[in-house]
Amino acid sequence: MTNQTVSKVEGNVLILERVFNAPRELVFQAFSEAEHLKQWWGPRGWTVPVCNIDFRPGGIWHYCMKCEDKNQGDFYGMESWGKGVYKDIVTSEKIGYTDYFSDSEGNVSAEMPVTDVIIQFVEFEGKTKLVNTSTYVSAEALQTVLDMGMEQGINETWDRLEEHLQNV
Template sequence: MSNQLVIQTEGQYLIMERIFNAPRELVFKAHTEAEHLKKWWGPRGWEVTHCTVDLRPGGAWHYCMKCVDEKQGDFFGFESWGKAIYKEIEAPATFSYTDYFSDAEGNESQGMPSSDITVTFEEFEGTTKYVSRARYESAEALKQVIEMGMEQGITETMDRFAEYLETIR
Protein backbone atom coordinates (compact mmCIF):
# COMPACT_ATOMS: atom_id res chain seq x y z
CA MET A 1 0.00 0.00 0.00
CA SER A 2 1.43 3.35 -1.03
CA ASN A 3 0.46 6.87 -0.14
CA GLN A 4 -1.54 7.08 -3.37
CA LEU A 5 -5.29 6.65 -3.34
CA VAL A 6 -6.36 3.20 -4.51
CA ILE A 7 -9.91 3.15 -5.87
CA GLN A 8 -11.85 0.06 -6.84
CA THR A 9 -15.47 -0.66 -7.64
CA GLU A 10 -17.37 -3.86 -6.96
CA GLY A 11 -20.95 -3.70 -8.20
CA GLN A 12 -22.62 -0.97 -6.16
CA TYR A 13 -19.57 -0.49 -3.89
CA LEU A 14 -16.79 2.05 -4.15
CA ILE A 15 -13.76 1.21 -2.00
CA MET A 16 -10.91 3.66 -1.46
CA GLU A 17 -7.70 3.14 0.49
CA ARG A 18 -4.70 5.30 1.22
CA ILE A 19 -1.89 5.54 3.76
CA PHE A 20 -1.40 8.88 5.51
CA ASN A 21 1.83 9.73 7.26
CA ALA A 22 0.19 10.88 10.48
CA PRO A 23 -1.16 9.36 13.70
CA ARG A 24 -4.64 7.84 13.56
CA GLU A 25 -6.05 10.30 16.10
CA LEU A 26 -4.99 13.27 13.96
CA VAL A 27 -6.30 11.74 10.73
CA PHE A 28 -9.65 11.05 12.41
CA LYS A 29 -9.82 14.54 13.92
CA ALA A 30 -9.03 16.22 10.60
CA HIS A 31 -11.88 14.25 8.98
CA THR A 32 -14.43 15.16 11.63
CA GLU A 33 -13.86 18.79 12.65
CA ALA A 34 -15.05 21.76 10.60
CA GLU A 35 -11.93 23.84 11.28
CA HIS A 36 -9.84 21.16 9.56
CA LEU A 37 -12.28 20.17 6.79
CA LYS A 38 -12.49 23.80 5.62
CA LYS A 39 -8.79 23.72 4.82
CA TRP A 40 -8.57 20.59 2.66
CA TRP A 41 -11.95 19.23 1.55
CA GLY A 42 -12.64 19.31 -2.18
CA PRO A 43 -10.66 19.05 -5.40
CA ARG A 44 -8.00 21.53 -6.42
CA GLY A 45 -9.41 24.90 -7.37
CA TRP A 46 -12.34 24.58 -4.96
CA GLU A 47 -12.76 26.13 -1.51
CA VAL A 48 -15.11 25.24 1.30
CA THR A 49 -17.26 28.31 1.92
CA HIS A 50 -19.61 26.73 4.46
CA CYS A 51 -18.93 23.84 6.84
CA THR A 52 -20.69 22.69 9.99
CA VAL A 53 -20.09 19.40 11.80
CA ASP A 54 -22.24 17.86 14.52
CA LEU A 55 -20.30 14.64 15.15
CA ARG A 56 -22.82 12.37 16.87
CA PRO A 57 -25.24 9.69 15.69
CA GLY A 58 -28.00 11.60 13.91
CA GLY A 59 -25.81 14.71 13.65
CA ALA A 60 -24.85 16.24 10.32
CA TRP A 61 -21.90 17.49 8.34
CA HIS A 62 -23.16 20.15 5.90
CA TYR A 63 -20.81 21.92 3.53
CA CYS A 64 -20.48 23.93 0.36
CA MET A 65 -17.58 23.78 -2.07
CA LYS A 66 -17.16 26.65 -4.53
CA CYS A 67 -14.98 26.61 -7.64
CA VAL A 68 -12.55 29.53 -7.40
CA ASP A 69 -10.31 28.52 -10.32
CA GLU A 70 -11.08 30.52 -13.47
CA LYS A 71 -9.24 27.87 -15.51
CA GLN A 72 -12.04 25.39 -14.75
CA GLY A 73 -14.29 27.11 -17.30
CA ASP A 74 -18.01 26.64 -16.71
CA PHE A 75 -17.36 25.35 -13.19
CA PHE A 76 -15.88 28.71 -12.11
CA GLY A 77 -18.18 30.19 -9.47
CA PHE A 78 -20.23 26.99 -9.24
CA GLU A 79 -21.29 25.83 -5.77
CA SER A 80 -21.67 22.19 -4.80
CA TRP A 81 -23.50 21.47 -1.54
CA GLY A 82 -23.35 18.20 0.34
CA LYS A 83 -24.68 16.76 3.54
CA ALA A 84 -23.82 13.70 5.60
CA ILE A 85 -25.92 12.28 8.41
CA TYR A 86 -23.74 10.39 10.88
CA LYS A 87 -24.84 6.92 11.95
CA GLU A 88 -22.10 5.43 14.11
CA ILE A 89 -18.93 6.93 15.55
CA GLU A 90 -16.12 5.11 17.33
CA ALA A 91 -13.32 7.65 17.60
CA PRO A 92 -10.60 7.37 16.41
CA ALA A 93 -11.25 4.07 14.63
CA THR A 94 -14.32 4.57 12.45
CA PHE A 95 -17.44 6.48 11.57
CA SER A 96 -20.32 5.86 9.20
CA TYR A 97 -22.80 8.15 7.52
CA THR A 98 -25.28 8.60 4.72
CA ASP A 99 -23.93 11.05 2.16
CA TYR A 100 -25.97 13.02 -0.35
CA PHE A 101 -25.95 16.07 -2.57
CA SER A 102 -27.98 18.86 -0.99
CA ASP A 103 -29.04 22.46 -1.30
CA ALA A 104 -27.97 25.30 0.99
CA GLU A 105 -30.69 24.38 3.48
CA GLY A 106 -29.54 20.75 3.63
CA ASN A 107 -32.41 19.29 1.65
CA GLU A 108 -31.47 16.23 -0.42
CA SER A 109 -31.08 16.93 -4.15
CA GLN A 110 -33.54 14.74 -6.01
CA GLY A 111 -32.17 12.64 -8.85
CA MET A 112 -28.65 12.62 -7.45
CA PRO A 113 -27.20 9.40 -5.99
CA SER A 114 -26.68 9.07 -2.25
CA SER A 115 -24.46 6.52 -0.54
CA ASP A 116 -23.93 4.84 2.81
CA ILE A 117 -20.28 5.17 3.77
CA THR A 118 -18.12 3.58 6.44
CA VAL A 119 -14.67 5.04 6.98
CA THR A 120 -12.04 3.24 9.05
CA PHE A 121 -8.69 4.48 10.30
CA GLU A 122 -6.19 1.72 11.10
CA GLU A 123 -2.78 2.14 12.69
CA PHE A 124 -0.35 0.85 10.07
CA GLU A 125 3.40 0.75 10.63
CA GLY A 126 3.47 4.16 12.34
CA THR A 127 1.06 5.70 9.82
CA THR A 128 -2.70 5.55 9.30
CA LYS A 129 -4.47 3.39 6.75
CA TYR A 130 -7.66 5.08 5.61
CA VAL A 131 -10.37 2.87 4.11
CA SER A 132 -13.68 4.22 2.81
CA ARG A 133 -16.37 1.77 1.72
CA ALA A 134 -19.37 3.41 0.03
CA ARG A 135 -22.52 1.53 -0.95
CA TYR A 136 -24.70 3.13 -3.59
CA GLU A 137 -28.30 2.12 -4.32
CA SER A 138 -27.15 0.39 -7.50
CA ALA A 139 -24.19 -0.08 -9.81
CA GLU A 140 -25.87 2.48 -12.10
CA ALA A 141 -25.94 5.08 -9.32
CA LEU A 142 -22.23 4.52 -8.69
CA LYS A 143 -21.58 4.82 -12.42
CA GLN A 144 -23.41 8.16 -12.43
CA VAL A 145 -21.09 9.71 -9.82
CA ILE A 146 -18.01 8.28 -11.52
CA GLU A 147 -19.14 9.84 -14.82
CA MET A 148 -19.47 13.17 -12.98
CA GLY A 149 -15.70 13.07 -12.34
CA MET A 150 -15.82 11.86 -8.76
CA GLU A 151 -12.63 9.77 -9.05
CA GLN A 152 -10.49 12.74 -10.07
CA GLY A 153 -12.17 14.95 -7.47
CA ILE A 154 -11.69 12.55 -4.57
CA THR A 155 -8.10 11.79 -5.63
CA GLU A 156 -7.29 15.52 -5.59
CA THR A 157 -9.12 15.87 -2.27
CA MET A 158 -7.05 13.10 -0.67
CA ASP A 159 -3.86 14.64 -2.07
CA ARG A 160 -4.86 17.98 -0.51
CA PHE A 161 -5.56 16.16 2.75
CA ALA A 162 -2.07 14.59 2.77
CA GLU A 163 -0.55 18.02 2.12
CA TYR A 164 -2.63 19.54 4.91
CA LEU A 165 -1.58 16.85 7.37
CA GLU A 166 2.05 17.76 6.74
CA THR A 167 1.30 21.31 7.91
CA ILE A 168 -0.34 20.28 11.21
CA ARG A 169 1.68 17.24 12.28
Protein backbone atom coordinates (compact mmCIF):
# COMPACT_ATOMS: atom_id res chain seq x y z
CA MET A 1 0.00 0.00 0.00
CA THR A 2 1.45 3.34 -0.96
CA ASN A 3 -1.10 5.29 1.06
CA GLN A 4 -0.51 4.85 4.76
CA THR A 5 -2.52 5.94 7.76
CA VAL A 6 -1.30 9.04 9.56
CA SER A 7 -1.93 8.98 13.30
CA LYS A 8 -1.41 11.49 16.05
CA VAL A 9 -2.18 11.48 19.75
CA GLU A 10 -3.27 14.66 21.49
CA GLY A 11 -3.81 13.86 25.18
CA ASN A 12 -6.88 11.61 25.30
CA VAL A 13 -7.62 11.93 21.56
CA LEU A 14 -6.35 9.74 18.72
CA ILE A 15 -6.71 11.15 15.20
CA LEU A 16 -6.25 8.84 12.22
CA GLU A 17 -6.28 10.03 8.61
CA ARG A 18 -6.00 8.21 5.31
CA VAL A 19 -6.91 8.90 1.71
CA PHE A 20 -8.83 6.20 -0.17
CA ASN A 21 -8.97 6.06 -3.95
CA ALA A 22 -12.75 5.79 -4.06
CA PRO A 23 -15.75 8.11 -4.16
CA ARG A 24 -16.94 9.50 -0.84
CA GLU A 25 -20.39 7.86 -1.19
CA LEU A 26 -18.81 4.40 -1.59
CA VAL A 27 -16.48 4.82 1.39
CA PHE A 28 -19.47 5.96 3.48
CA GLN A 29 -21.44 2.86 2.37
CA ALA A 30 -18.52 0.66 3.38
CA PHE A 31 -18.92 1.96 6.95
CA SER A 32 -22.72 1.94 7.05
CA GLU A 33 -23.80 -1.38 5.50
CA ALA A 34 -23.28 -4.81 7.06
CA GLU A 35 -22.55 -6.51 3.74
CA HIS A 36 -19.63 -4.14 3.19
CA LEU A 37 -18.32 -4.24 6.77
CA LYS A 38 -18.23 -8.05 6.80
CA GLN A 39 -15.74 -7.92 3.92
CA TRP A 40 -13.10 -5.71 5.51
CA TRP A 41 -13.65 -4.91 9.21
CA GLY A 42 -10.88 -6.12 11.51
CA PRO A 43 -7.21 -6.97 11.19
CA ARG A 44 -5.85 -9.54 8.75
CA GLY A 45 -6.76 -13.10 9.64
CA TRP A 46 -9.99 -12.06 11.34
CA THR A 47 -13.53 -12.44 9.98
CA VAL A 48 -16.84 -10.86 10.99
CA PRO A 49 -19.31 -13.73 11.46
CA VAL A 50 -21.84 -11.44 13.19
CA CYS A 51 -22.60 -7.90 11.98
CA ASN A 52 -25.98 -6.41 12.88
CA ILE A 53 -26.56 -2.75 12.02
CA ASP A 54 -29.45 -0.42 12.77
CA PHE A 55 -27.92 2.57 10.98
CA ARG A 56 -29.69 5.60 12.43
CA PRO A 57 -29.10 7.95 15.37
CA GLY A 58 -29.83 5.86 18.47
CA GLY A 59 -29.38 2.65 16.47
CA ILE A 60 -26.92 -0.06 17.41
CA TRP A 61 -24.13 -1.81 15.54
CA HIS A 62 -23.29 -5.13 17.23
CA TYR A 63 -20.55 -7.30 15.77
CA CYS A 64 -18.11 -10.10 16.40
CA MET A 65 -14.60 -10.38 15.02
CA LYS A 66 -13.13 -13.90 15.05
CA CYS A 67 -9.52 -14.92 14.44
CA GLU A 68 -9.46 -17.56 11.69
CA ASP A 69 -5.68 -17.52 11.11
CA LYS A 70 -3.90 -20.45 12.77
CA ASN A 71 -0.61 -18.56 12.38
CA GLN A 72 -1.77 -16.01 14.97
CA GLY A 73 -1.08 -18.47 17.79
CA ASP A 74 -3.06 -17.80 20.96
CA PHE A 75 -5.41 -15.47 19.06
CA TYR A 76 -6.62 -18.32 16.81
CA GLY A 77 -10.29 -18.99 17.54
CA MET A 78 -10.62 -15.89 19.73
CA GLU A 79 -13.74 -13.76 19.42
CA SER A 80 -13.85 -10.04 20.07
CA TRP A 81 -17.31 -8.47 20.39
CA GLY A 82 -18.08 -4.80 19.94
CA LYS A 83 -21.07 -2.54 20.19
CA GLY A 84 -21.51 0.89 18.67
CA VAL A 85 -24.36 3.27 19.44
CA TYR A 86 -24.86 5.77 16.63
CA LYS A 87 -25.24 9.40 17.68
CA ASP A 88 -24.85 11.55 14.60
CA ILE A 89 -25.11 10.58 10.94
CA VAL A 90 -24.81 12.92 7.96
CA THR A 91 -25.01 10.86 4.76
CA SER A 92 -21.66 10.66 2.92
CA GLU A 93 -20.13 13.21 5.33
CA LYS A 94 -19.98 12.02 8.95
CA ILE A 95 -20.71 9.14 11.32
CA GLY A 96 -20.56 9.71 15.07
CA TYR A 97 -20.93 6.86 17.52
CA THR A 98 -19.88 5.58 20.92
CA ASP A 99 -17.85 2.38 20.70
CA TYR A 100 -17.83 -0.25 23.44
CA PHE A 101 -16.26 -3.62 24.03
CA SER A 102 -19.14 -6.01 24.65
CA ASP A 103 -20.14 -9.66 24.92
CA SER A 104 -22.22 -11.71 22.49
CA GLU A 105 -25.42 -10.43 24.11
CA GLY A 106 -24.40 -6.78 23.69
CA ASN A 107 -23.63 -6.22 27.37
CA VAL A 108 -20.96 -3.54 27.63
CA SER A 109 -17.63 -4.36 29.33
CA ALA A 110 -17.09 -2.14 32.37
CA GLU A 111 -13.34 -2.96 32.39
CA MET A 112 -12.53 -1.77 28.88
CA PRO A 113 -12.26 1.83 27.62
CA VAL A 114 -15.21 3.49 25.90
CA THR A 115 -14.51 5.51 22.75
CA ASP A 116 -16.42 8.42 21.27
CA VAL A 117 -15.77 8.21 17.53
CA ILE A 118 -16.34 10.74 14.77
CA ILE A 119 -15.58 9.62 11.23
CA GLN A 120 -15.50 12.33 8.59
CA PHE A 121 -15.60 11.57 4.85
CA VAL A 122 -13.93 14.48 3.02
CA GLU A 123 -13.71 14.99 -0.77
CA PHE A 124 -9.98 15.18 -1.57
CA GLU A 125 -8.61 15.47 -5.10
CA GLY A 126 -11.23 13.09 -6.50
CA LYS A 127 -10.66 10.65 -3.66
CA THR A 128 -11.91 10.38 -0.09
CA LYS A 129 -9.97 11.50 2.95
CA LEU A 130 -11.12 9.63 6.02
CA VAL A 131 -10.57 11.45 9.32
CA ASN A 132 -11.27 9.28 12.37
CA THR A 133 -11.23 11.13 15.70
CA SER A 134 -11.44 8.87 18.77
CA THR A 135 -11.85 10.48 22.18
CA TYR A 136 -11.26 8.57 25.41
CA VAL A 137 -12.11 9.49 28.99
CA SER A 138 -8.39 9.89 29.73
CA ALA A 139 -4.93 9.61 28.18
CA GLU A 140 -4.52 6.40 30.22
CA ALA A 141 -7.62 4.85 28.64
CA LEU A 142 -6.24 5.69 25.19
CA GLN A 143 -2.89 4.18 26.15
CA THR A 144 -4.69 0.96 27.18
CA VAL A 145 -6.02 0.41 23.64
CA LEU A 146 -2.72 1.48 22.05
CA ASP A 147 -0.94 -1.12 24.22
CA MET A 148 -3.42 -3.74 22.90
CA GLY A 149 -2.09 -3.13 19.36
CA MET A 150 -4.98 -0.99 18.15
CA GLU A 151 -2.82 1.05 15.74
CA GLN A 152 -1.54 -2.05 13.94
CA GLY A 153 -5.10 -3.38 13.89
CA ILE A 154 -6.52 -0.20 12.35
CA ASN A 155 -3.74 -0.09 9.75
CA GLU A 156 -4.50 -3.67 8.70
CA THR A 157 -8.24 -2.95 8.78
CA TRP A 158 -7.87 0.12 6.57
CA ASP A 159 -5.59 -1.83 4.19
CA ARG A 160 -8.43 -4.35 3.89
CA LEU A 161 -10.88 -1.48 3.32
CA GLU A 162 -8.70 -0.15 0.49
CA GLU A 163 -8.64 -3.61 -1.10
CA HIS A 164 -12.41 -3.97 -0.68
CA LEU A 165 -13.08 -0.57 -2.27
CA GLN A 166 -10.95 -1.51 -5.28
CA ASN A 167 -12.94 -4.75 -5.72
CA VAL A 168 -16.41 -3.21 -5.47
